[in-house]
Amino acid sequence: MRTLIDHVTVLTMDPEGHVYQDGYAVIEDQKILTAGNGKRPEQIDRYIDGQGGILMPGMINVHSHIPMIPFRSMGDDCPDRLRRFLFPLELEAMTPELVYRSSRYAICELLLAGVTSVLDMYYFEDQVARACDEMGIRGWVGETVINMETCDSREPYGGLALCEALIQKWKGHPRVHPIVAPHATNTNSTEMLKAASDLARKYEVPYTLHVSEMDYEMEYFQKEYGQTPIEFLYDLGVLGPEMIAAHCIHATDHDIELFAETDTRVAHCIGANTKGGKGICPVLDMRKAKVTVGIGTDGPSSGNTLDLFTQFKLAASFQKTRYHNRGVFPAHEIVELGTMGGAAVLGAQKELGSIEAGKQADLVLIETRSVNMFPIYNPYSAVVYSANASNVDSVWIAGKQLVKEHRLLFADLKEEKRKLEAVMPAFRERAVRYADIL
Ligand SMILES: [Zn+2]
Known part of the structure; x- marks a missing residue:
């Protein structure tokens, strides 16, 4: 089965940075057969007129907690909300059913926004994996390991065993990739961080955690270990190419050297970091040191949206502001962070992240007819600064079209919302007691 997507500007994101004006791409089964702007191939089974839109690789969100949809817009401006109400509410009110229904709803949002791969860490992660499997998105899913009782484990650190079970169940799936996900440096013991890393290395899966995100985390490590x-993670021997370090807001020059030396990867979550008033990760310094960086939204309660368009604008603006230089992070570099950068963070750069022959056909068609998309001089600029998620017309993952003309082909958003609302009453009841800070 060959599909020709015609009359598009193709942002290939290949190493040479090819852009094909009035171009095309051909999907053959699950993969990209070719792309260009010369003579169109003749043997075609299906023809799609892209109507002058922008065709780019599927976007890759490398840090999220998608089952946290019920928390969206709750206590947005409340200081220290993680400890004040997020942890307690999760413990009391999250259930496998709520995680499953929230994940399905969140995946609708991701797909409609052109996100074709998402890394997630949460509780009852098997339900997230199930939702990814059912809905056609690519998921890197990790059970949270943390030093306290959680909604899915009465014992602290119960997540480690759940992680191993998750790996054994899902490893080898073509789209669902189990990972190991200790919560953070300051919410796990030294032994547990090492054990989590050992588990990841044993099964050759990625390992992700929140790092250098919180002021109190920095103070604790300075006081405790100097x-x-x-x-600290370097000395523990857990940095490496399988590690995806989320946030890294407070990374020092020496930290960046350690990341470069060990090929540790970074998930940059600018929306969550700046909404929390926490700071701006030194991404330019990381890139200069050849550290691999991708973009994450963080959970829907941290950044409110799961799309990368929002993050693109914020990442560009805040990096320019941090370095007092409008010229840094031109739009094509921002798009690269959200595509090839994300693929490299996940260790999937040979299959994902660019439109090149032989790669997986994960594609996004952005329409350029809407009021906010005129005029266009530079298609990267249009994607980063002009576009938003509502401009996503069509989405393919592994050659299968999942979004067409802004609508999901294999899920009904209204139905997903209705089913999520049906399992939310107990959560809402418990949330009400925080009304004074929400
Ligand atoms: Zn997070």
């Missing part, structure tokens, strides 16, 4: 959390 080190930064990243120096």
Whole structure:
């Protein structure tokens, strides 16, 4: 089965940075057969007129907690909300059914926004994996390991065993990739961080955690060890190419050297970091040191949206502001972070992240007819600064079209919302007691 997507500007994101004006791409089964702007291939089974839209690789969200949809817009401006109400509410009110229904709803949002791969860490992660499997998105899913009782484990650190079960169940799935996900440096013991890393290495899966995100985390490590959390992780022997370090807001020059030396990868979550008033990750310094960086939204309660368009604008604006230089992070570099950068963070750069022959056909067609998309001089700029998720017309994953003309082909958003609302009453009842800070 060959599909020709015609009359599009193709942002290939290949190493040479090819852009094909009035171009095309051909999907053959699950993969990209070719792309260009010359003579169109003749043997075609299906023809799609892209009507002058922008065709780009599927976007890759490398840090999220998608089952947290019920928390969206709750206590947005409340300081220290993680400890004040997020942890307690999760413990009391999250159930497998709520995680499953929230995940399905969140995946609708991701797909409609052109996100074709998502890394997730949460509780009852098997339900997230199930939702990814059913809905056609690519998911990297990790059970949270943390030093306290959680909604899915009465014992602290029960997540480690759940992680191993998750790996054994899902490893080898073509789209659902189990990972190991200790919560953070300051919410796990030294032994547990090592055990989690050992588990990831045993099964050759990625390992992700929140690092150098919180002021109190930095103070704790300085006081306790006279080190930064990243120096601590280096000495522990857990940095490496399988590690995806989320946030890294407070990374020092020495930390960045350690990341470069060990090929540790970074998930940059600018929306969540700046909404929380926490700071701006030194991404430019990381890139100069050849550290691999991708973009994450963080959970829907941290950044409110799961799309990368929102993050693109914020990442560009805040990096320019941090370095007092409008010229840094031109739009094509921002798009690269959300495509090839994300693929490299996940270790999937040979299959994903660009439109090149032989790669998986994960594609997004952005329409350029809407009021906010005129005029266009530079298609990367249009994607980063002009576009938003509502401009996503069509989405393919592994050659299968999942979104067409802004609508999901294999899920009904109204129905997903209705089913999620049906399992939310107990959560809402418990949330009400925080009304004074919400
Ligand atoms: Zn997070």
